[in-house]
Amino acid sequence: xxxxxxxxxxxxxxxxxxxxxxxxxxxxxxxxxxxxxxxxxxxxxxxxxxxxxxxxxxxxxxxxxxxxxxxxxxxxxxxxxxxxxxxxxxxxxxxxxxxxxxxxxxxxxxxxxxxxxxxxxxxxxxxxxxxxxxxxxxxxxxxxxxxxxxxxxxxxxxxxxxxxxxxxxxxxxxxxxxxxxxxxxxxxxxxxxxxxxxxxxxxxxxxxxxxxxxxxxxxxxxxxxxxxxxxxxxxxxxxxxxxxxxxxxxxxxxxxxxxxxxxxxxxxxxxxxxxxxxxxxxxxxxxxxxxxxxxxxxxxxxxxxxxxxxxxxxxxxxxxxxxxxxxxxxxxxxxxxxxxxxxxxxxxxxxxxxxxxxxxxxxxxxx
Numbered sequence: 001x002x003x004x005x006x007x008x009x010x011x012x013x014x015x016x017x018x019x020x021x022x023x024x025x026x027x028x029x030x031x032x033x034x035x036x037x038x039x040x041x042x043x044x045x046x047x048x049x050x051x052x053x054x055x056x057x058x059x060x061x062x063x064x065x066x067x068x069x070x071x072x073x074x075x076x077x078x079x080x081x082x083x084x085x086x087x088x089x090x091x092x093x094x095x096x097x098x099x100x101x102x103x104x105x106x107x108x109x110x111x112x113x114x115x116x117x118x119x120x121x122x123x124x125x126x127x128x129x130x131x132x133x134x135x136x137x138x139x140x141x142x143x144x145x146x147x148x149x150x151x152x153x154x155x156x157x158x159x160x161x162x163x164x165x166x167x168x169x170x171x172x173x174x175x176x177x178x179x180x181x182x183x184x185x186x187x188x189x190x191x192x193x194x195x196x197x198x199x200x201x202x203x204x205x206x207x208x209x210x211x212x213x214x215x216x217x218x219x220x221x222x223x224x225x226x227x228x229x230x231x232x233x234x235x236x237x238x239x240x241x242x243x244x245x246x247x248x249x250x251x252x253x254x255x256x257x258x259x260x261x262x263x264x265x266x267x268x269x270x271x272x273x274x275x276x277x278x279x280x281x282x283x284x285x286x287x288x289x290x291x292x293x294x295x296x297x298x299x300x301x302x303x304x305x306x307x308x309x310x311x312x313x314x315x316x317x318x319x320x321x322x323x324x325x326x327x328x329x330x331x332x333x334x335x336x337x338x339x340x341x342x343x344x345x346x347x348x349x350x351x352x353x354x355x356x357x358x359x360x361x362x363x364x365x366x367x
Contacts, residue, residue: 005036005039005041005069005072006034006036008071009034009069010026010031010034012066012068013026013031013043013062013065016062017058018030018058019054019058020051025045025058025062029046030047031044031046031062032044032046032080033198033199039072039073039074040074040075040191041066041075041076042077042078042199043066043077043199044077044078044079044080044198044202045058045062045077045079046080047079056079062077063075076187076191078199078203078206079202079206080198103205103208103209103237104208104238104239106213106214106215106216107141107213107216107217107219108217108218108357109217109218109219109241109354109357110219110221110239110240110241110357111218111219111221111240111241111242112223112234112240112243112264112269113220113221113223113243113244113246114225114231114243114244114245115223115225115247116225116245116247116255116260117225117226117256117257118149118225118226119225120225120247120248120257120277120278121246121277121278122223122246123144123151123152123222123323124155124320124328125275125313126221127142127152127156127222127328128319128329128330129220129244129345129349130142130178131177131178131330131331131342132345132346133218133349133350134176134177135343136343138217139216139217139218140177140216140217140218141178141180141216141219142156142179142180142181142219143180143207143219143221143222144181144182144184145204145207145221145222145223145224145230146223146224146225146230147183147200147203147204147224148200148224149224150183150184152180152182152222153184154184154323154324154326155323155326156180156326156328157325157326157327158173158175158180160185161185162181162211169210169212170210170211171211171212172211173185176328176331181207181213182207183207200233201229201230201233204230204233204237205237208237208238218353218354227259227260227263235264235267236267239357240270241270241272241354241356241357242270242272242352243264243270243271243272244271244272244273244274244275245257245260245274245275246274246277247274247276247297247298247301248276248279249276249278249279249296249297249298250297254301257274257298257301258301258305261305261307270352271307272307272308272349272356273302273308273349273352274305274307274309275310275311275312275313275345276297276299276309276311276313278314278315279291279315280315281315281316282314282316284317298312308348308352310345310348311341311348312341313338313341313345318333318336319338329342330342330343
């Protein structure tokens, strides 16, 4: 009987050494979360927070070693670091103060663009909103937090991987005046991400903390759909100025949007407002308006939930084509009526985000 691929991966990783101790990373208990899905391998390398900045060569060596094995189609290794409270000291509970999270501390205001479900145009909204903020004169960053389905490379027309001159920090890729980062820059688009929660959280922390963003006025984080590990990780590790909920007008989408809104309420992140995407359709031939998904449901929900309604974005072919071609409408046609919709939303978001950022954010610490 042939040896299992998982066993061969572990055997290969025994040849990778921890430079601090000289022992192999398997014997040191540093390898965890090993997953094999039809030859697509993923695993975590657990390090201390102090080791983290210096362990990238080990991570790369582990990845290359496993990639050389027969039967391995792809491999992704991530560094994870668990921060522990000092001995004899109890970690402060939520809402009791303490230091703010350290991730993205050089960003004036960080906003999350979220949705309760997929398929509502959240990523298209996040990209065009970030572009509108940048065109208003703000130093703007855009981070794709969707580990399983990153869309930023396609929507921004970006190919290639980020550079790392010092071997520790990644440089974001700049496009249309935005500093951009996505796991999609580093993983082939046809490679399935088969990570469990801890690996997703570790990858997100690396994207935020190991990227040299420089000084930014504002950052837009394109959240994955739903209310899972990624959303909680970002809410816990970043002082969010607020969240924006994107929904289509129909009742089912709005029900999921309310779940997303309530999640941010529970972790004490301000809601900057709701956007109704695919709100209506204007026939390009006759100009007749059709409310394909009904109309006005998001605005009604916003009023009922006591949050701002930020605007309605039409179901428009030019917006969709821009996202698919890597030329978002705000970049390709900044003076168009459709871009004007995003500019109007950006003005509201900018004012609300900076007002919220001036206040102390919630402190959530994981023991």
